[in-house]
Amino acid sequence: MSKVTLATTWLDGCSGCHMSLLDIDERLIDIADKIDVVYSPLVDMKEYPEQVDVAIVEGAVSSEEDLHKIRMIRSRTKILVALGDCAVAGNIPTMRNKFSREELLDVAYIKSATENPQHPSEVIPALLPKAVPLHEVVDIDVFVQGCPPSADTIFHTIAELLAGRIPADLTEHTRPGA
């Protein structure tokens, strides 16, 4: 049987959900035989493959780069999993939504700058007007709430997907803020 190809990435997140993924501990060995990690901060692969079975995405959509990336991932992925409260609900990245982009950039790059105060104009991707959860911009197949979701919840989700099932009602395992 060919292995399931798995991609993981984070957008506007803290990497805590990936930490929780690693907290699966020795069970990682069990699933390692069944999956091929083709793209992830955990492996050295620069380009997202043309065709991926499962993508697990952490973090909200906050910048032009995030938006481009999640749309590209969606178009090349069969099953897209929103991992954690930022991906599912926006969570902490959306706490800036009540301020305008200009106000935010002023605070970060002008008012608190000790030298050369100016808004960034290159290299750093432009902020979107508001940070939004993934399902605001692409279709999501599985929602895994939690900040971060527990290792058990993540393992259950992956095990179900490997068994060929879309995990039903994860609210029995997790909740916002869990």
Add this chain to the structure above:
Amino acid sequence: MAVVRSRIKTLKIDGQDVGAHEDETILEVARENGIMIPTLCQLDGLSLVGACRLCLVEVVGWRNLVPACTTYVEEGMEVITNSERLQKYRRMIIELLFAEGNHVCAVCVSNGNCELQWKAQKLGMDHVRFTNQNPDRRVDMTHEHFVVDANRCILCTRCVRVCDEIEGAHTWDIFGRGENSTIISDFNLPWGESPTCSSCGKCVNVCPTGALVEKGKAAGEMIKRTEFLAYLTKMREVKK
């Protein structure tokens, strides 16, 4: 001589034949018979307002859904408390509550001890389908002991009712309309300058979310205690 409390009515709840006093609500009778209907704004010991709509039920032959907490029993009534239609609406109500405010559980002092969060989990909310409104609401830390964070308020009015009906101070009320509705102390004074607040903390303890909390709590540390309400209600009944 026996005192006749009220007339007895018979009705059906979820196919089960039940008897009830005519001055009882559907919610009370359901609970007496072990049928659990989800509630949020309702709290034993406070008046009933039917604000949150979570306890909506179907009555066979009635066109509209009705809140179980404020609807009194009728002879021959057939009540359905848990249908696909009701589950759909209940989940929608919870999602709308999340979308309307700024409920960022991860950084909330009430994380893990929040009735809104529990209901969301119980009613199967795996995500919110409505766009977050991200309103710009007031955080008032002027009170010596307590904080009001309107971002996390769901307008259940438990604080308004407990302050008026139990403490007798009526410091809290609702101000504004629609999405601009918010709880205010007195005539929209900072809480710390309230001439009526007795600092009893009842509002803090009945608040189902992290909207009214004690100062000095970190995320997940705020635990509400509502036992006092049943005790006070009981003692007042005895006195009567």
